[in-house]
Amino acid sequence: MVITDIQFEVRSFRFEEPMKIAFATIVDMQTCIIRVLTDAGITGYGEAAPFSYVTGDNLETVISVGTEMKKALIGVDPRALGKVHRIMDSMYAGNTAVKAGIDIACYDISAKAAGVPLYRFLGGDEPHVHSDVTIGIDEPARMAEAAKSWVDKGFDIIKVKLGEDIGTDAERIRAIRERVGENITIRIDANQGWSVKDTVRISRVLDGLGVGLIEQPVPAHDFEGLAEIKRKSDVLIAADKSCHSAFDAARLAAMRAVDVVNIKLMKCGGIYNALKIAAVCEAAGIPNMIGCMGESTLGNLAGMHLAAATDNIREVDLDSVYILKQEDIYGGYDHEGGCVTLWDAPGIGCIVKGE
Ligand code: MG
Secondary structure, three states: OOEEEEEEEEEEEEEEEEEEEOOEEEEEEEEEEEEEEEOOOOEEEEEEOOOHHHHOOOHHHHHHHHHHHHHHHOOOOOOOHHHHHHHHHHHOOOOHHHHHHHHHHHHHHHHHHHOOEHHHHOOOOOOEEEEOEEEOOOOHHHHHHHHHHHHHOOOOEEEEEOOOOHHHHHHHHHHHHHHHOOOOEEEEEOOOOOOHHHHHHHHHHHHHOOEEEEEOOOOOOOHHHHHHHHHHOOOEEEEOOOOOOHHHHHHHHHOOOOOEEEEEHHHHOOHHHHHHHHHHHHHOOOOEEEEOOOOOHHHHHHHHHHHHHOOOEEEEEOOHHHHEEOOOEEOOEEEEOOEEEEOOOOEOOOEEOOO
């Protein structure tokens, strides 16, 4: 089986509510759906959701770089994932969203060719994942109401975006904890918004409020800062933007800089590279979380299959399926609150309208 064509199509998705995080307010998302066609008649679907300041690409470059990669990938077996990545990496550094989109489509083809759901193709046995849901930055009382409404819908893990002044940030968590009660897991994402000193100071308050994890409190490059926070804080510290690759994971592990590493397919260039990060982290005794950056159902489902198949991915933050309005890509999973069951269909399993 060989690749005969790769097609790129931009689609728009709107958030149910605008999402405010430490460095941006996001109203809608455009992503690129990628189709990889083969001479065996199997079509694979992938998605590139570029965030230029994280992934180094944008929708225009996804299409222009992707079109260059297509020329080199026609005639290659899509199941030869190592070769597919060697070719892409030999042409362009970075550009991890387009690489992830092609990678996901090639894994979709591989699982379809094997006649199994992707999580089984990746070595998994159970089709279940348990995801959190994210609350954007807002007034403390409004955030508490938002958290309560998710809890009422059956979600029991809430991820809260923070990263402004630590006084207001602490108030936000106090308000949320009061509103949702003791039994809901709360984790924080500060999106690089705090200093080392601020993080150490607020972590004591957050620990008292039962917060389990603080993600990316300080700028991505500050590995020493993460290590200092980890030494001084009782709350688990996670790297997100500090880790794009297995090499970053190895450095973070060697420096004992974090307790958890957040993998994102768009950030690392797809499932093939995510598995390498997970292997490095597992060897270092560091569990993984898996997150998303505004992918539609398709990209999220690829992450859910990976999470279901990978023991070291213990925490799941794949919630854009719950906060995006989507009509043209759907299905592939059922859920009660954050508890997801993947469909027993070959490949990724979602339905792309009109295909
Ligand atoms: Mg994050």
